[in-house]
Amino acid sequence: MNSAPFTPGIPSAGAHPGRKRQALRHLATVALAIAAVGLPACEDPELERGIVIGKIDFDDPAWPLPQVPETATVGIPVEIAVWTGGSGCYEYARTDGSVDGRSAAVIPTDFFIVGGCSTHREFVEHRTTRVFDEPGTAEITLWFSDGGAILREDHTGEGRKVYTVEVSEAEGSRQ
Missing domain, CATH: 4.10.170 (p53, subunit A)
Known part of the structure; x- marks a missing residue:
């Protein structure tokens, strides 16, 4: 043999x-x-990765607050900064949104990793710009998942916070 x-x-x-x-x-x-x-x-068989609407916990005093300016000028980009995440479960995906007249939307989206998270605090920075074409009071709506989001299915994106921005005409554009 x-x-x-x-x-x-x-x-x-x-x-x-x-x-x-x-x-x-x-x-x-x-x-x-x-x-x-x-x-x-x-x-880990439970390790799952998917795109979710970013988690923001407005009730947590340690969470960095969104930075949205109170004033803007027609035709000039307004910079908006938002921090999502809260743990090592999140990675930056993109920042979605739109502008329609004097209304704008900001939707931070992240890659959410289930099963491979760390417990230490980590935030994901989202920076974006919006340009308003009309003077007046504009609204920027920030869509987010709330602080209770633990599972991928919890990231419903039903959280909403509206910021008002006074948009003035550009210098020299008045007749």
């Missing part, structure tokens, strides 16, 4: 170079096979 050992014997110091090379190649193949089988076994 022929049987090959699972791991070859280590060649002696004076062994033929061809035998050394063959043994090392076999050991490398075995190591790769173990790694290929072992890596998926270490992966």
Whole structure:
């Protein structure tokens, strides 16, 4: 009966170079096979990644508040900064939104990773601009998921905070 050992014997110091090379190649193949089988076994089956509307906890005094200016000028970008996250479960995805007349929307979206979170505090910064084309009182609506968002399904994005911005005409545009 022929049987090959699972791991070859280590060649002696004076062994033929061809035998050394063959043994090392076999050991490398075995190591790769173990790694290929072992890596998926270490992966958490609950680890899930998806895009969610960012979590903002306005009740947490340590949370950085959104920065929305109170005044703007027609045709000049208004910079808005928002921080989402709160733990190591979040990574920046993008900042969505739109402008329609004197209404604007800001929707911070993050990659949310379930099962691989750290517990230390981490915030994800979202910076975006909006340009208003009409003078008057404008509204910027910030959509967010509330502070109770623990699971991906909890990120409903039903939280809403409205900021008012006084938009003035650009200098020299008055007739």
